[in-house]
Amino acid sequence: MWKKSFLVFLFSLSVQKAALGCERLRKPNEFPSPRLRSQTETVMRGQNVSLSCFQQNISLEITYFLFRGEKCLQTQDGKGEPMTFNLTVSEAHDLGPYKCKVQVANCSKYSHPFNFTFADPVTAPVLNISVIQAKTDRYITLRCISFNGSLPIDYIFFEKNITISPVISRDVRKPAEFNITESNTAEVKEYRCKAKNKLPDHAKYSQPVTIPSTGKAMKASAPRVYGNTPMEAGIYANLCENQADEKPVPGLEPNQCVSSAQDGAEYSQEIHYAAPMFQQVAPRDQENSNNSKGGYVYSELVF
Numbered sequence: 001m002w003k004k005s006f007l008v009f010l011f012s013l014s015v016q017k018a019a020l021g022c023e024r025l026r027k028p029n030e031f032p033s034p035r036l037r038s039q040t041e042t043v044m045r046g047q048n049v050s051l052s053c054f055q056q057n058i059s060l061e062i063t064y065f066l067f068r069g070e071k072c073l074q075t076q077d078g079k080g081e082p083m084t085f086n087l088t089v090s091e092a093h094d095l096g097p098y099k100c101k102v103q104v105a106n107c108s109k110y111s112h113p114f115n116f117t118f119a120d121p122v123t124a125p126v127l128n129i130s131v132i133q134a135k136t137d138r139y140i141t142l143r144c145i146s147f148n149g150s151l152p153i154d155y156i157f158f159e160k161n162i163t164i165s166p167v168i169s170r171d172v173r174k175p176a177e178f179n180i181t182e183s184n185t186a187e188v189k190e191y192r193c194k195a196k197n198k199l200p201d202h203a204k205y206s207q208p209v210t211i212p213s214t215g216k217a218m219k220a221s222a223p224r225v226y227g228n229t230p231m232e233a234g235i236y237a238n239l240c241e242n243q244a245d246e247k248p249v250p251g252l253e254p255n256q257c258v259s260s261a262q263d264g265a266e267y268s269q270e271i272h273y274a275a276p277m278f279q280q281v282a283p284r285d286q287e288n289s290n291n292s293k294g295g296y297v298y299s300e301l302v303f
Contacts, residue, residue, distance in 0.1 A: 032056050034064075036100040036111040042119045042198035043089050053100035053111065054082040065101040068094075089116055121202035122149030125195040127209050128175075129273040137183055138214070144193035144206060145175040156194045186213045209273045 034055045043049055053064050064083040066074045074085050089095065097113035125146040132139040142165075144155045155176035157165040168176040176193075189211040196203035 031060075031104065031107065031109065033109045034100050034102045034111045036098060036114045038114065038116070041114075041116055043116050044121065044199065045118060046088065046090050048086065048088050049116065051085045051087065051098060051100070051114065052082045053085070053102070055102045060104050063103045065103065067099045067101065068096060089118075092118075117198075119150040119198050120148065121199050122146040122153055122195045122197055122204050124204040125155070125193055125206045127191065127193050127206040127274070129191060129209050129211065131211060131271040131273070133214070133271060137181055140180040140182065140211070142178045142180070142191060142193065143175040144195065145173070146195040146204065147173070149195070149197050150199075151197070153195050153197045158192050158194070160190050188213050211273060 032055070034053050037052050037054070038049055040049070051066065053066065055062055059079075061077065061079050064076045064078060065072055066085045073087075076083050076085075087094070095117065096115035098115070099113055100111040101108055123146055125144050128143045130141045130143075142157050144157065146153055151173070152169050152171040155168045155170065156163060157178045164180070165178040168178065170176055190208050191211070192208045193206045194203055195206075
């Protein structure tokens with residue numbers, strides 16, 4: 001009988017010690033709540049991600065639990081370093097909320113909830129440039145837009161590889177604009193723009209658009225008179241070969257562009273430049289002829 005009483009006493013003593021230990025660990029400085037983090041909150045469908053659960057008390061042997069809602073997904077034991085859980089986010093229910101639980105003996109604490117959000121990557125933006133050519137200056141307006149990708153989208157403009165604008169954010173599907181005033185110059189200017197949203201690793205650049213020097217842009221023939229109209233609009237389109245996929249245009253050197261323009265004017269001239277977008281379409285049927293050659297592919301030019 002006394003043996004049974006002694007065993008009951010030992011069990012009671014162990015429970016009391018565990019309770020005292022748990023009370024001690026419940027103090028904020030001894031056993032703080034864990035932190036659950038990820039390198040990114042915005043993901044694409046099917047993306048592999050990692051969640052890191054960190055407990056500041058590095059002296060304890062801790063069991064880590066990862067929950068999504070009320071469901072326990074993974075369990076790991078560790079000590080002294082963050083615990084990493086790897087996941088794939090494919091469906092809406094994979095977005096969360098996630099919680100991390102740390103447990104020592106019968107003491108446990110939870111992190112704050114964490115949620116992912118879905119986003120679609122931006123597509124390569126389109127750069128359009130308007131130039132008003134005056135006698136001493138030219139006024140340039142750069143417009144950049146990505147037609148696909150989750151909003152908001154941030155845009156930045158470049159002259160060659162030099163940033164010339166602040167970050168311009170658009171939370172609606174409309175172009176970002178940036179204005180430049182410069183003196184007439186003999187230099188050829190090349191511009192492009194970059195678009196990115198909350199998926200920073202999927203930023204995209206436009207095709208470069210080249211503005212000829214002042215001497216090339218203005219027509220050398222005698223001015224024509226158009227009554228009281230002080231300005232005539234001319235339209236220039238730079239048709240550059242696709243550097244990655246398109247074949248060279250017959251009769252042109254690599255990186256050479258074809259330019260077309262309407263007439264200039266005496267006072268000032270408005271010129272538009274655009275980076276073309278090429279969409280491949282099915283080859284057209286060719287006439288039956290002994291001289292016809294197969295293998296042609298037609299592309300549609302979209303501005």
